[in-house]
Amino acid sequence: MYRARLKKDLERWAEMGLISQQASDAMLEDHDSRSTTPAIGGVLLMLSAVLLSAAILLLVAANWQAIPRLVKVSGIILLIWIFHGGAAFSLAYGRKATGQALLVLGAASFGAAMSLVGQLYHLSGDLLDLLYVWIGMATLSALIFRSGAMAGFVGLLALGLAGATIDQFNFAWVAETVWTPPLLALLIAFLSWFTGNVRVQNLAGLLLLGWLAWIYGEVMRTDLAVAYAVGGLVLFALTVLPGLARHAVVRLAGLHALLLSGLGLVILNSIYDKGLPLAFVAIGAVAVAIVALVLRGREDGQLRSVAYLIFGGEILYLSFATIDSLLGTSGFFLISGVIVALLALGASQVEKRLQARKGRAVGAGIDAGWGGERP
Amino acid sequence: MMQGNHLFRLLSGAVLLAALQTAVIGYQIGERAHILREGREILLRTEAVDPRDLLRGDYVVLSYPISRIPEEKIIGPRPTDGHDVRLHVRVAPEPDGFAVVAEASFADLPEKPGTVVLTSEPLLSYALPEQGDIIPVHYGIERFYVPEGQGKEIEAARNQGAVTVAVRVSSCGKAQIRQLFVGGTPVYREPDF
Numbered sequence: 239m240y241r242a243r244l245k246k247d248l249e250r251w252a253e254m255g256l257i258s259q260q261a262s263d264a265m266l267e268d269h270d271s272r273s274t275t276p277a278i279g280g281v282l283l284m285l286s287a288v289l290l291s292a293a294i295l296l297l298v299a300a301n302w303q304a305i306p307r308l309v310k311v312s313g314i315i316l317l318i319w320i321f322h323g324g325a326a327f328s329l330a331y332g333r334k335a336t337g338q339a340l341l342v343l344g345a346a347s348f349g350a351a352m353s354l355v356g357q358l359y360h361l362s363g364d365l366l367d368l369l370y371v372w373i374g375m376a377t378l379s380a381l382i383f384r385s386g387a388m389a390g391f392v393g394l395l396a397l398g399l400a401g402a403t404i405d406q407f408n409f410a411w412v413a414e415t416v417w418t419p420p421l422l423a424l425l426i427a428f429l430s431w432f433t434g435n436v437r438v439q440n441l442a443g444l445l446l447l448g449w450l451a452w453i454y455g456e457v458m459r460t461d462l463a464v465a466y467a468v469g470g471l472v473l474f475a476l477t478v479l480p481g482l483a484r485h486a487v488v489r490l491a492g493l494h495a496l497l498l499s500g501l502g503l504v505i506l507n508s509i510y511d512k513g514l515p516l517a518f519v520a521i522g523a524v525a526v527a528i529v530a531l532v533l534r535g536r537e538d539g540q541l542r543s544v545a546y547l548i549f550g551g552e553i554l555y556l557s558f559a560t561i562d563s564l565l566g567t568s569g570f571f572l573i574s575g576v577i578v579a580l581l582a583l584g585a586s587q588v589e590k591r592l593q594a595r596k597g598r599a600v601g602a603g604i605d606a607g608w609g610g611e612r613p
Numbered sequence: 614m615m616q617g618n619h620l621f622r623l624l625s626g627a628v629l630l631a632a633l634q635t636a637v638i639g640y641q642i643g644e645r646a647h648i649l650r651e652g653r654e655i656l657l658r659t660e661a662v663d664p665r666d667l668l669r670g671d672y673v674v675l676s677y678p679i680s681r682i683p684e685e686k687i688i689g690p691r692p693t694d695g696h697d698v699r700l701h702v703r704v705a706p707e708p709d710g711f712a713v714v715a716e717a718s719f720a721d722l723p724e725k726p727g728t729v730v731l732t733s734e735p736l737l738s739y740a741l742p743e744q745g746d747i748i749p750v751h752y753g754i755e756r757f758y759v760p761e762g763q764g765k766e767i768e769a770a771r772n773q774g775a776v777t778v779a780v781r782v783s784s785c786g787k788a789q790i791r792q793l794f795v796g797g798t799p800v801y802r803e804p805d806f
Contacts (some may be wrong), residue, residue: 274654298668298669299668299669300670301669301670302704303760311642314638318631319631321634322631323628326627327623327624329623330619351638352638353668357669359790360789362754363753364753364755375633378633379630382626383626384632407737408737540789586636
């Protein structure tokens with residue numbers, strides 16, 4: 239995505255004579271050589287590892303009697319050794335994608351081995367113990383090999399564990415259900431940082447959002463929903479601060495903070511479903527979407543989608559729920575439309591003035607000192 | 614040389630991880646095999662569900678008369694705090710050989726000849742038991758895993774009360790299914806390791 243945009247910009251600048259064609263080609267080449275986007279071969283390799291993992295896990299679950307017990311157990315332990323050994327060799331010889339895929343297979347084989355033991359000895363009620371040990375081993379593997387794929391594996395197991403915990407305790411409010419999801423999110427965040435796999439952060443965010451939604455479901459307090467909506471927006475605003483916004487992790491956190499704000503707004507919409515209170519919630523939702531777009535809408539497509547989702551969702555919901563009457567809702571939309579148009583006018587004026595100032599600064603040959611990011 | 618060091622470090626990591634995982638599996642098998650070899654045996658009747666576990670496959674749900682503890686069988690103090698509460702259940706065989714609940718306690722129960730003490734899993738929703746209450750408990754022996762698609766026969770037999778189970782219990786009260794019988798005949802007989 240970034241490459242396509244870069245290419246378009248470079249072509250434009252080359253055409254305008256700002257840079258030479260060679261410089262443009264060299265810049266693009268440099269980008270490609272440093273590119274962190276995974277090669278398609280590596281992606282396919284990982285998909286294949288996931289399929290093979292599922293095959294091993296389901297073979298165990300099938301409880302196939304044609305393979306004697308001893309052969310099953312020793313076979314699966316042999317797989318654990320082969321996959322981890324193979325991963326070490328692959329990584330040592332620079333075959334990163336293969337190494338990561340083999341690590342995932344190794345971790346899956348370990349889970350299959352534990353499932354097999356449970357099946358052979360007819361264990362019940364020990365799913366949480368199994369998942370704790372599995373996550374522990376997968377975490378160790380991610381740490382030893384600094385493996386981003388294993389960080390993702392831990393993230394998926396963590397989602398499974400959080401779900402199993404809440405299920406096991408019948409959605410009751412006990413220490414396990416309350417503390418497991420945030421602790422797991424911390425673990426994922428740490429592994430994401432340690433292995434450099436930023437995308438895994440999404441799983442931590444998902445876990446926390448699900449957890450907060452569940453907490454609201456338990457306590458059902460309106461002020462908590464308000465805290466989500468406002469707190470999410472404040473957190474999001476913090477991630478836009480110039481010093482922080484450079485980090486991809488912070489930008490992702492900002493995205494999830496905005497989602498949290500959205501969660502709070504959804505709850506508030508369901509609490510205040512008519513009249514003036516609904517109008518205030520709707521104003522809040524539109525304001526959140528606009529603040530998000532103004533603060534970071536330009537650089538971040540994902541964030542724009544979330545802001546549009548909040549905006550569009552609220553408009554759609556209002557059209558169905560209506561403030562008092564269709565006429566009332568229409569009036570609300572009319573006033574909001576005029577206000578947003580005025581905002582748009584103001585915003586474009588500010589943008590123009592900024593651009594003019596920048597243009598003068600560049601023209602005068604002065605480094606304006608903008609840190610690359612817009613404030 | 615650099616390459617060799619790198620390989621050595623990664624390989625040690627792999628060996629460490631694989632050895633740890635093998636040890637975990639070995640420990641899990643060893644613990645269960647130990648109960649089967651050394652534990653004391655009790656016979657249980659089962660009562661009258663074809664569910665499937667994503668990881669372990671099809672299983673038959675087993676429920677036992679000893680899974681429901683009447684409040685009057687509980688001796689000793691009752692805990693007020695509901696966290697990680699387990700019941701210790703003393704079972705003794707009746708003349709027909711099947712074990713029934715003799716007494717239960719939240720504190721440890723001393724050994725008594727001719728009886729076996731089982732430790733339940735933590736009670737899920739603990740409230741101070743009142744008179745006439747029946748407390749449901751689990752012992753970790755509530756599932757019998759069967760080859761895919763073969764659970765129906767055992768379930769049919771179970772629903773007719775024809776399924777019995779031999780359980781071995783370790784000295785600390787952990788239970789382990791040793792054998793399942795349908796109409797007195799053992800099914801899926803396997804070595805203990």
